[in-house]
Amino acid sequence: xxxxxxxxxxxxxxxxxRGLLVGASGLALGLPxxxxxxxxxxxxxxxxILHSLSGTMAISETTLKDVMLMLIDxxxxxxxxxxxxxxxxxxxxxxxxPLFAEKARELISKDKVSVVFGCWTSVSRKSVxxxxxxxxxxxxxxxxxxxEEGERNVFYTGAAPNQQAIPAVDYLMSADGGLVKxxxxxxxxxxxxxxxxxxxxxxxxxxxxxxADIMINYTPxxxxxxxxxxxxxxxxxxxxxxxxxVSTINGDANVPFxxxxxxxxxxxxxxxxxxxxxxxxxLAGLDTKPLVGHLAAWNYFESIKxxxxxxxxxxxxxxxxxxxxTTNDPMEAHYIGFNMWVKAVQKAGTTDxxxxxxxxxxxxxxxxxxxxxxxxxxxYITKPVFIGEIRPDGQFNVVWKTKDLVPGAAWxxxxxxxxxLVADWVxxxxxxxxxxxxxxxGT
Amino acid sequence: MRCSRAWLVALLFGLSLLLGQTxxxxxxxxxxxxxxxxxxxxxxxxxxxxxxxxxxxxxxVILQALQNGQLMFSAERKAVYVQDDAGKLWDAxxxxxxxxxxxxxxxxxxxxxxxxxxxxxxxxGLTLLSADPAKRLDAAEAVFKSxxxxxxxxxxxxxxxxxxxxxxxxxxxxxxxxxxxxPDAATADKLAAVEIIRQRGDQDALALLLSLPDGTAVPxxxxxxxxxxxIQQRLALWDAVQNAWYGxxxxxxxxxxxxxxxxxxxxxxxxxxxxGEMVMVGAYVTFLVQNAIRGYAPNLFDYSLAISxxxxxxxxxxxxxxxxxxxxxxLYGRPLETLLATWGLSLILQQAVRTIFGPNNREVGNPSxxxxxxxxxxxTVTYNRLWIICFALAVFVALLGLLRFTRxxxxxRAVTQNRAMAASMxxxxxxxxxxxxxxxxxxxxxxxxxxxxIDNVSPxxxxxxxxxxxxxxxxxxxxxLWGTFVGAFVxxxxxxxxxxxxxxxxxxxxxxxxxxxxxxxxxxxxFALKGRAVEA
Numbered sequence: 014x015x016x017x018x019x020x021x022x023x024x025x026x027x028x029x030x031r032g033l034l035v036g037a038s039g040l041a042l043g044l045p046x047x048x049x050x051x052x053x054x055x056x057x058x059x060x061x062i063l064h065s066l067s068g069t070m071a072i073s074e075t076t077l078k079d080v081m082l083m084l085i086d087x088x089x090x091x092x093x094x095x096x097x098x099x100x101x102x103x104x105x106x107x108x109x110x111p112l113f114a115e116k117a118r119e120l121i122s123k124d125k126v127s128v129v130f131g132c133w134t135s136v137s138r139k140s141v142x143x144x145x146x147x148x149x150x151x152x153x154x155x156x157x158x159x160x161e162e163g164e165r166n167v168f169y170t171g172a173a174p175n176q177q178a179i180p181a182v183d184y185l186m187s188a189d190g191g192l193v194k195x196x197x198x199x200x201x202x203x204x205x206x207x208x209x210x211x212x213x214x215x216x217x218x219x220x221x222x223x224x225a226d227i228m229i230n231y232t233p234x235x236x237x238x239x240x241x242x243x244x245x246x247x248x249x250x251x252x253x254x255x256x257x258x259v260s261t262i263n264g265d266a267n268v269p270f271x272x273x274x275x276x277x278x279x280x281x282x283x284x285x286x287x288x289x290x291x292x293x294x295x296l297a298g299l300d301t302k303p304l305v306g307h308l309a310a311w312n313y314f315e316s317i318k319x320x321x322x323x324x325x326x327x328x329x330x331x332x333x334x335x336x337x338x339t340t341n342d343p344m345e346a347h348y349i350g351f352n353m354w355v356k357a358v359q360k361a362g363t364t365d366x367x368x369x370x371x372x373x374x375x376x377x378x379x380x381x382x383x384x385x386x387x388x389x390x391x392x393y394i395t396k397p398v399f400i401g402e403i404r405p406d407g408q409f410n411v412v413w414k415t416k417d418l419v420p421g422a423a424w425x426x427x428x429x430x431x432x433x434l435v436a437d438w439v440x441x442x443x444x445x446x447x448x449x450x451x452x453x454x455g456t
Numbered sequence: 457m458r459c460s461r462a463w464l465v466a467l468l469f470g471l472s473l474l475l476g477q478t479x480x481x482x483x484x485x486x487x488x489x490x491x492x493x494x495x496x497x498x499x500x501x502x503x504x505x506x507x508x509x510x511x512x513x514x515x516x517v518i519l520q521a522l523q524n525g526q527l528m529f530s531a532e533r534k535a536v537y538v539q540d541d542a543g544k545l546w547d548a549x550x551x552x553x554x555x556x557x558x559x560x561x562x563x564x565x566x567x568x569x570x571x572x573x574x575x576x577x578x579x580x581g582l583t584l585l586s587a588d589p590a591k592r593l594d595a596a597e598a599v600f601k602s603x604x605x606x607x608x609x610x611x612x613x614x615x616x617x618x619x620x621x622x623x624x625x626x627x628x629x630x631x632x633x634x635x636x637x638x639p640d641a642a643t644a645d646k647l648a649a650v651e652i653i654r655q656r657g658d659q660d661a662l663a664l665l666l667s668l669p670d671g672t673a674v675p676x677x678x679x680x681x682x683x684x685x686x687i688q689q690r691l692a693l694w695d696a697v698q699n700a701w702y703g704x705x706x707x708x709x710x711x712x713x714x715x716x717x718x719x720x721x722x723x724x725x726x727x728x729x730x731x732g733e734m735v736m737v738g739a740y741v742t743f744l745v746q747n748a749i750r751g752y753a754p755n756l757f758d759y760s761l762a763i764s765x766x767x768x769x770x771x772x773x774x775x776x777x778x779x780x781x782x783x784x785x786x787l788y789g790r791p792l793e794t795l796l797a798t799w800g801l802s803l804i805l806q807q808a809v810r811t812i813f814g815p816n817n818r819e820v821g822n823p824s825x826x827x828x829x830x831x832x833x834x835x836t837v838t839y840n841r842l843w844i845i846c847f848a849l850a851v852f853v854a855l856l857g858l859l860r861f862t863r864x865x866x867x868x869r870a871v872t873q874n875r876a877m878a879a880s881m882x883x884x885x886x887x888x889x890x891x892x893x894x895x896x897x898x899x900x901x902x903x904x905x906x907x908x909x910i911d912n913v914s915p916x917x918x919x920x921x922x923x924x925x926x927x928x929x930x931x932x933x934x935x936x937l938w939g940t941f942v943g944a945f946v947x948x949x950x951x952x953x954x955x956x957x958x959x960x961x962x963x964x965x966x967x968x969x970x971x972x973x974x975x976x977x978x979x980x981x982x983f984a985l986k987g988r989a990v991e992a
């Protein structure tokens with residue numbers, strides 16, 4: 014659940030305010046745009062790609078569709094899978110929530126795809142979940158999100174909060190991060206920032222940070238007038254203790270936020286901002302010189318120098334025909350997810366969802382930053398965590414990374430509602446097993 | 457300044473430090489920079505302090521390069537270089553040009569925020585005696601922030617030499633900051649220092665006083681607490697001024713966004729949902745103009761906005777005329793159909809831009825005169841906001857003048873007030889309709905130029921402003937430019953006074969509720985007008 018989803022939410026907000034226009038917008042956005050590659054009988058394995066290619070989410074999701082096409086193309090050049098060619102089926106749900114479930118159903122029951130790679134926002138994932146459960150198919154979800162979910166049919170290749178938010182806070186508390194004592198949790202007002210901030214608040218308090226040293230602010234989607242918020246941060250930061258901002262601000266709202274930081278002269282050495290939704294793509298529309306030193310936490314950066322990453326970037330530039338296009342974290346997540354699926358299918362000898370779901374846990378795949386990620390029984394993967402500093406050229410300079418790969422936790426131990434829950438689809442066969450009551454079925 | 461004895465003590469204190477330092481100077485600059493080849497933050501940190509303490513004339517150059525990411529190292533050759541903007545390498549210590557091939561493992565010496573602060577502090581100490589007054593001021597501020605006792609001797613020397621009153625003032629503050637945080641300064645000096653900091657009176661001063669080390673003498677603590685209370689009171693006052701300023705700034709943005717709509721919706725009565733997309737067109741024209749300037753005449757960059765304004769007006773105006781001729785003129789008097797048609801049109805325009813320019817944000821740069829900020833008393837005024845307020849007022853005045861003093865304005869008002877009469881006086885009303893719609897759209901395009909400076913240039917730019925624009929026009933009174941003017945500033949200021957207390961989300965909701973209540977009481981807004989809008 015990450016960057017730029019704000020757009021889609023913003024249009025929702027506008028619609029509800031417009032009242033009269035609900036019908037009109039639904040009508041206009043609802044025009045389905047399906048682009049199916051002509052099918053060639055049964056000798057292909059179909060792969061569904063469920064990303065928005067039009068509407069407000071297109072900004073982030075178009076890239077993921079392209080990277081999937083690239084991966085499938087590369088696999089076909091290697092001879093396909095189980096002796097068959099792979100065939101991508103791309104559907105566009107036009108950033109429109111009601112259309113998500115409909116398109117997912119179409120992909121699985123009409124196009125008979127073996128697996129689906131897709132979704133960006135949490136709301137889109139939640140709305141296709143019932144369909145994947147009912148029709149028993151597989152979804153690979155590539156975006157960092159708030160966790161608190163453990164579904165049998167979904168494989169989460171993006172970061173859970175313990176693979177991004179918690180390590181970032183740990184870094185800021187360390188000597189290199191500046192021994193931060195005072196925290197501003199600044200987010201866009203919706204489920205991902207609110208859940209993440211709840212987890213962070215509980216974590217900070219456990220670390221001995223008092224209430225007076227935590228400030229939590231929320232702003233609406235697409236917020237553009239940051240003057241008051243930034244001066245609030247500035248005032249909060251002048252209490253004589255080292256202060257940092259943890260930003261879960263989403264998508265477009267980031268650009269005016271960083272511009273205002275620059276304008277009001279808040280430098281990274283005074284009050285560093287660590288962001289969870291700002292990547293290479295978001296910085297592309299921004300003059301990054303005043304932002305040098307502000308931070309982002311991800312599991313992948315384009316600037317990481319490994320042979321695998323260099324090869325991936327080259328392959329991407331060749332495929333897309335534009336050497337200026339950046340790579341980002343969710344793209345790597347799709348890279349890992351796709352290769353894990355290929356390996357699981359080879360291991361199972363079939364694309365039958367039930368067999369592939371059983372074969373996936375334990376599958377290992379080298380990631381692009383030099384480690385080997387593994388699919389865990391809870392359907393999350395192990396990932397390294399990197400803290401990067403914004404460079405003048407809009408890329409990130411890795412200043413810190415975790416020693417080992419961090420296994421993703423489906424349920425946060427810092428929230429009262431989920432601290433006793435675990436997900437395990439290998440031994441317990443349950444996505445929300447309560448370790449206290451010893452039952453499957455949540456709290 | 458106030459207390460010469462304080463200076464004497466500080467001088468002695470500084471001298472003792474100076475004596476202590478001479479011993480460490482044994483380490484040469486060469487040993488110091490060897491730390492940079494380790495590619496490790498702790499090593500680099502050690503290197504920074506040793507370079508700063510080395511007394512080498514190259515120290516400032518090396519640290520400056522490190523700060524700018526232009527200090528390179530080769531682990532293989534155990535050498536450190538300074539790379540200039542052209543990519544040429546210079547030996548870090550000698551400053552000589554490096555001949556031959558650059559080393560294969562050449563890499564930047566990486567720094568993080570901790571090291572960046574260390575560099576700021578070190579450079580502050582090194583550039584206090586610089587010939588450039590701006591550098592001296594920065595250095596004094598850097599020392600104020602770092603409070604490094606080691607900078608004290610240089611600070612004293614700089615203070616004695618300084619002619620510029622403003623820099624001298626900051627130097628005194630920096631000295632006071634060091635005295636306050638040093639454990640062994642005399643209480644009388646600390647009291648004098650508190651007074652100097654109290655006079656500074658800003659958030660940095662507050663931060664300093666709030667973070668006095670434990671074990672500070674009681675009278676100093678008491679004075680500090682009194683100073684904190686005084687500063688907080690002063691800042692609270694400036695807070696109100698700041699809110700008013702932010703309100704004006706938001707109001708000017710609202711005015712810019714709404715003023716075109718005040719023509720198309722207010723004067724003509726067309727419910728124009730594609731208004732936001734005209735703003736977007738203006739922003740993209742700015743992007744294109746800047747691109748062209750970057751490509752063909754980079755030195756004209758500061759004039760890019762001046763070129764963009766007429767270009768955006770013409771582009772958006774022509775699109776507006778086209779829309780009126782092709783769609784809207786068939787729909788006059790049918791508001792619901794107009795609403796649907798223009799809403800559809802806005803989606804088409806958005807997707808068209810997304811297809812042509814791609815879904816990502818486009819970078820529109822700020823010309824130099826629109827970057828940065830300056831302080832007025834306790835508030836920070838950013839240049840881009842200031843210019844946008846001026847620009848909004850200029851556009852408003854120009855539009856007012858156009859309506860009042862030109863023949864086109866006269867005809868427009870005539871058609872608005874009584875179409876049949878105007879037609880029988882020989883005015884071609886359909887031509888006036890098209891031109892009026894074009895004018896409204898053109899002004900929206902101009903607004904796009906200004907908004908490109910503070911917001912994202914993306915296909916969704918217009919969506920963010922359409923609701924606010926309608927809100928302003930309806931609140932101000934349909935069909936009245938002054939209503940739009942007053943409405944924009946009232947809503948802007950009200951919003952900014954609510955935001956600090958209610959938060960951004962609730963503040964916006966509160967404003968909408970207030971408008972609903974207001975409209976119940978006065979359905980035609982602040983300034984009601986008689987004319988076609990009323991008849992419709």
